[in-house]
Amino acid sequence: MRAFTRGLLGIAGFLVLWELLGRSPLLPAESLPPPSVVFGELVTQLTSPDFIRHVVATVLALLIAIVIAIAIAVPSGLVLGSVPAVRHATRAVIEFLRPIPSVALIPLALVMLGFGPETKITLAVYAALWPILFNTIYALDELDPLLVDTARVFGTGRLGVLFFVALPSALPFVLTGIRLAATTALVVMVSVELMAGSQVGLGYFIMEARSGPGRMDQVLVGTVVAGVIGVLLNNGLERVRRRWVAW
Amino acid sequence: MSNMLEVADLGHTYGDHEAIGGLTFTVRAGELVCVVGPSGCGKSTLLRTISGLVAPSRGDVSLNGSHLAVVFQDYSRSLFPWLSVQGNVEFPLRGLPRAERRARAAEALEWVGLGAAARKRPWQLSGGMQQRVAIARALAYRPSLLLMDEPFASVDAQTRFELEDLLLRVRREHDTTVLVVTHDIDESVYLGDRILVLSGSPARLVADLEVPLPAERNQVTTRTDEGFVALRSKVARLLNVGKPSMDMEKWAAAERESLSETVSS
Numbered sequence: 121m122r123a124f125t126r127g128l129l130g131i132a133g134f135l136v137l138w139e140l141l142g143r144s145p146l147l148p149a150e151s152l153p154p155p156s157v158v159f160g161e162l163v164t165q166l167t168s169p170d171f172i173r174h175v176v177a178t179v180l181a182l183l184i185a186i187v188i189a190i191a192i193a194v195p196s197g198l199v200l201g202s203v204p205a206v207r208h209a210t211r212a213v214i215e216f217l218r219p220i221p222s223v224a225l226i227p228l229a230l231v232m233l234g235f236g237p238e239t240k241i242t243l244a245v246y247a248a249l250w251p252i253l254f255n256t257i258y259a260l261d262e263l264d265p266l267l268v269d270t271a272r273v274f275g276t277g278r279l280g281v282l283f284f285v286a287l288p289s290a291l292p293f294v295l296t297g298i299r300l301a302a303t304t305a306l307v308v309m310v311s312v313e314l315m316a317g318s319q320v321g322l323g324y325f326i327m328e329a330r331s332g333p334g335r336m337d338q339v340l341v342g343t344v345v346a347g348v349i350g351v352l353l354n355n356g357l358e359r360v361r362r363r364w365v366a367w
Numbered sequence: 368m369s370n371m372l373e374v375a376d377l378g379h380t381y382g383d384h385e386a387i388g389g390l391t392f393t394v395r396a397g398e399l400v401c402v403v404g405p406s407g408c409g410k411s412t413l414l415r416t417i418s419g420l421v422a423p424s425r426g427d428v429s430l431n432g433s434h435l436a437v438v439f440q441d442y443s444r445s446l447f448p449w450l451s452v453q454g455n456v457e458f459p460l461r462g463l464p465r466a467e468r469r470a471r472a473a474e475a476l477e478w479v480g481l482g483a484a485a486r487k488r489p490w491q492l493s494g495g496m497q498q499r500v501a502i503a504r505a506l507a508y509r510p511s512l513l514l515m516d517e518p519f520a521s522v523d524a525q526t527r528f529e530l531e532d533l534l535l536r537v538r539r540e541h542d543t544t545v546l547v548v549t550h551d552i553d554e555s556v557y558l559g560d561r562i563l564v565l566s567g568s569p570a571r572l573v574a575d576l577e578v579p580l581p582a583e584r585n586q587v588t589t590r591t592d593e594g595f596v597a598l599r600s601k602v603a604r605l606l607n608v609g610k611p612s613m614d615m616e617k618w619a620a621a622e623r624e625s626l627s628e629t630v631s632s
Contacts, residue, residue, distance in 0.1 A: 264444050266439060266441060266444040266445050267444065267445070267447065269420055269437075269439070269445075270437070270439065270445045270447075271458070272419075272420060273418050273419070273420065273435070273436065273437040273514075274436065274458060274459035274508060275434060275459070276461075280461075284458075284461070285447070288447070288449040288450075289447075289449070291449065365449070367448040367449060367488065367490060
């Protein structure tokens, strides 16, 4: 409870600082609307079907991207983690691909996939793959050989060990990877919407508010909502981990 | 009595290191045999070759039954933390119908006195209880041979006595054939119908001794029985011969300790 109170105090302090900075003559007028203005606009926007459509579009694309990333990274991680030959063969390629920022792939993705949601989903999947993949591989390295021996003496074969021992044992690490991946995917998702001019989404909303009417309060509404989505995802996944894999 | 396990000229070498140097012995059906030897003499390798985890460099292991089960020393690493106690005991039974799995696991948990803990996670239990779960899991599998690798070495003395008596009870009730690997001389005499004494590395068979004690054992009276004391001294001497470099001081200290343990209990 004390930690919670301190958290609230921190947020309050941040809002006060923002309010002061927004009203100070140090910054050009209207460049940083204070929270009192932004939250007023937030309430207005939350009742606007147009805004809700942008939020839903981003969240939906994000969830799709996370699910696809899990579907690719977990099985790949299991293979790479349990078959050293495959891991060695792919190491160079993975080490080359991993540091490429997803945003740098936007032009390529636009040419290949066009301006639809496929582009932002693909790029978010690309960014979300790595934390899940590497956490899965790491988890298999940490797999206790005694658990494997135990399963084997009870007549469990290689595939059985993979599904009934390696996979459940890796689950806590995999979930942590998913949590990290979700936040990264959100960043990439909004970035692509900002830059690649898809016609719907939170990033597009922010871009439109700035370049059209120059409504900085709407820009910040978009930013705050993106932050809230990130916090909810992170906390939600942490709760899932604590509730279901608490060992 | 028929032989449940026949080991013939079993040898194993890791690289240059010869862990086991040609062992030949048998375990008869229904018997409890203890393998005792100095630490690091290759007892664990012996257990791994018998259980099929490691293919031996030479020799034969033949089990005159369908399958065996193993109870490892390190219960905390051998139970699956994501499964309940019940789930752990059901693990070896995965091929069976659900109802039968349930029934056999519940029954095995009753045998070790853990019927009430079925829904808990292993890490919520004490060390002794966790090892009872591991024993229940092995028994639920209905093995032709139950292998135990230093099964009671990681629990406190009081719990060890309880678990030793539990093992003696369940193996008598269910006519289980058991091979216990241990470095504890007292334990080998207390538990065994027969003791196989191994030499230091590479492990060779030094002696194959019948235990001249009644089937009913008691932690207080058996351990002070003349036959028990005599056999324990004999095994201790054999182990000393088997490993000439053994530090005599250490042996004396260990002997005194085990004596005082016996007296205080």
